[in-house]
Amino acid sequence: MAGVGPTRARPGMHWPADILGSCLLGTLTVALAAATHPQGPGSRTDQRIT
Numbered sequence: 001m002a003g004v005g006p007t008r009a010r011p012g013m014h015w016p017a018d019i020l021g022s023c024l025l026g027t028l029t030v031a032l033a034a035a036t037h038p039q040g041p042g043s044r045t046d047q048r049i050t
Contacts, residue, residue, distance in 0.1 A: 005023060
C-alpha cells in the first residue's frame with residue numbers, strides 16, 4: 001500500500017500534498033479504529049458459541 005503514493009505522483013496524476021494528506025488521513029483512521037476497538041475478556045469478539 002505504501003508504494004501506491006509515489007506511483008501516483010510520478011506521472012503527475014496528483015499533487016504531492018494530496019498524497020501526503022491521504023496518507024495522514026488513512027493513518028488517522030486506522031489509529032482511531034484501533035483506539036476504539038473493544039478489547040479484552042468479555043468483548044463481543046471474544047465470545048464463543050458453545
